Amino acid sequence: MDRFIINGGARLKGTIAVSGSKNASLPIMAAALLADGPSTLTGVPDLADIRAMCELLGDLGVRIQRDQNGVMTVEVLDASSSHAAYDRVRKMRASICVLGPLLARRKKARVAMPGGCAIGSRPVNLHLKGLAALGATIELVEGDIVAGAKQLRGTNIFLGGPFGSTVLGTANVMMAAALAEGTTVIECAACEPEVADLAGFLNAMGAKISGAGTHRIVIEGVDSLSGADYRVIPDRIEAGTFMAASALTNGEVHISNARLDHMMAVVETMREIGVIIEPDNGGAVVSSTRRLEPTDLTTQPYPGFPTDLQAQVMTLLCLADGNSAVTEKIFPDRFMHIAELGRMGADIHKEGQTAIIRGVKRLVGAPVMASDLRASAAIVLAGLVARGQTVVNRVYHIDRGYECIEHKLRSVGADITRLSGD
Numbered sequence: 066m067d068r069f070i071i072n073g074g075a076r077l078k079g080t081i082a083v084s085g086s087k088n089a090s091l092p093i094m095a096a097a098l099l100a101d102g103p104s105t106l107t108g109v110p111d112l113a114d115i116r117a118m119c120e121l122l123g124d125l126g127v128r129i130q131r132d133q134n135g136v137m138t139v140e141v142l143d144a145s146s147s148h149a150a151y152d153r154v155r156k157m158r159a160s161i162c163v164l165g166p167l168l169a170r171r172k173k174a175r176v177a178m179p180g181g182c183a184i185g186s187r188p189v190n191l192h193l194k195g196l197a198a199l200g201a202t203i204e205l206v207e208g209d210i211v212a213g214a215k216q217l218r219g220t221n222i223f224l225g226g227p228f229g230s231t232v233l234g235t236a237n238v239m240m241a242a243a244l245a246e247g248t249t250v251i252e253c254a255a256c257e258p259e260v261a262d263l264a265g266f267l268n269a270m271g272a273k274i275s276g277a278g279t280h281r282i283v284i285e286g287v288d289s290l291s292g293a294d295y296r297v298i299p300d301r302i303e304a305g306t307f308m309a310a311s312a313l314t315n316g317e318v319h320i321s322n323a324r325l326d327h328m329m330a331v332v333e334t335m336r337e338i339g340v341i342i343e344p345d346n347g348g349a350v351v352s353s354t355r356r357l358e359p360t361d362l363t364t365q366p367y368p369g370f371p372t373d374l375q376a377q378v379m380t381l382l383c384l385a386d387g388n389s390a391v392t393e394k395i396f397p398d399r400f401m402h403i404a405e406l407g408r409m410g411a412d413i414h415k416e417g418q419t420a421i422i423r424g425v426k427r428l429v430g431a432p433v434m435a436s437d438l439r440a441s442a443a444i445v446l447a448g449l450v451a452r453g454q455t456v457v458n459r460v461y462h463i464d465r466g467y468e469c470i471e472h473k474l475r476s477v478g479a480d481i482t483r484l485s486g487d
């Protein structure tokens with residue numbers, strides 16, 4: 066298993082280009098199952114989760130090729146299988162987003178029911194409720210969701226749950242409704258930019274979707290969809306992670322290919338903490354007022370502060386001059402990073418869904434364990450600023466969602482090396 070060795074203390078300076086969004090790319094790739102003909106996708110990052118999606122789509126008869134510039138061509142060659150097996154789904158929960166397209170295009174789907182994961186229990190009841198409302202029959206057979214429908218029919222669907230809207234649930238229902246008969250209205254839809262990006266791709270394929278990016282999405286079903294050429298949006302979570310890296314190291318990093326309009330809550334919160342973010346042609350220059358201020362934040366569905374940046378911003382708050390409170394409203398158990406940051410000298414305690422962070426003067430290097438994707442990013446950030454050496458074990462978690470993170474950080478001056486093997 067690979068490890069990162071990080072010698073903390075380097076001030077980051079230079080330019081980092083943000084990759085295309087993982088969470089936009091995954092459902093967009095799944096949407097290619099709906100098309101007659103090939104699609105070309107630009108900006109899909111080269112990540113473990115994307116490779117997992119390629120393998121799953123391969124099982125489902127889709128040919129995927131990348132050219133030397135990374136442009137991906139996706140084309141259905143064989144529509145005979147509709148089975149996403151447990152072995153695939155357990156490696157990547159986002160596999161669930163083939164359910165809607167398979168049902169709509171192949172009239173049936175068998176997709177292993179995803180279990181929980183390191184960030185908590187992650188039900189898919191809202192996905193199933195939405196698809197059932199479109200007329201699908203759904204049963205659970207030997208741990209698989211088995212769904213069928215001769216013809217899906219548009220209807221009005223309320224997709225809110227106890228934690229608000231659902232991103233992949235909205236994606237699944239929107240993809241299925243694109244080929245349904247009649248009009249579907251999704252109320253309490255997720256507004257995340259990744260949902261709007263998926264709608265952009267579906268519309269380029271010939272779908273008739275309006276309102277994506279708001280809580281009310283209207284989909285007029287069409288008979289068929291063609292392939293399309295599309296560029297995915299930049300990864301707002303990766304951009305936010307590099308903003309935190311620059312601020313923590315008292316650096317000055319130009320983050321290019323970042324959509325600040327997708328990051329309003331993040332930019333606001335970082336500014337409260339003392340991060341200086343100067344918008345610049347398609348990105349921002351990020352530095353900091355040496356003294357970081359404490360703040361309180363709550364994760365929320367978009368446009369609120371994203372849960373996927375909670376851990377990384379907590380690392381920033383560990384070094385703030387005072388006490389902060391971070392409340393997690395999307396995944397109440399998403400606090401695995403607290404114990405690892407504690408090994409590095411952070412002073413954090415958890416009270417239910419809230420972490421209280423008492424700022425400390427410095428963090429110190431230590432051997433630490435990556436536990437999930439974003440928690441791993443938080444401890445890499447801590448390693449960049451800690452005194453001494455940090456060894457991050459199990460970096461396969463970070464490889465799921467950050468393209469060449471060690472190369473990007475090294476290019477702006479970080480002392481980080483990957484050690485392969487045991």
Ligand code: EPU
Pocket residue numbers: 087088089091159186187188189190191192193226227228229230231232233234255259372373395396438439466
């Ligand atoms: N929920 C339900 N029922 C459902 C679906 C969700 O109760 O049927 C609950 C969840 O348990 C959670 C909340 O609703 O409390 C929101 O979950 P959501 O469905 O929006 O999460 P997701 O679509 O499975 C995506 C991202 C996650 C990100 C969340 C929230 C992808 C591939 N994944 O997951 O990204 O944290 O939205 O923004 O898009 C990551 O990249 O590290 C990551 C975990």
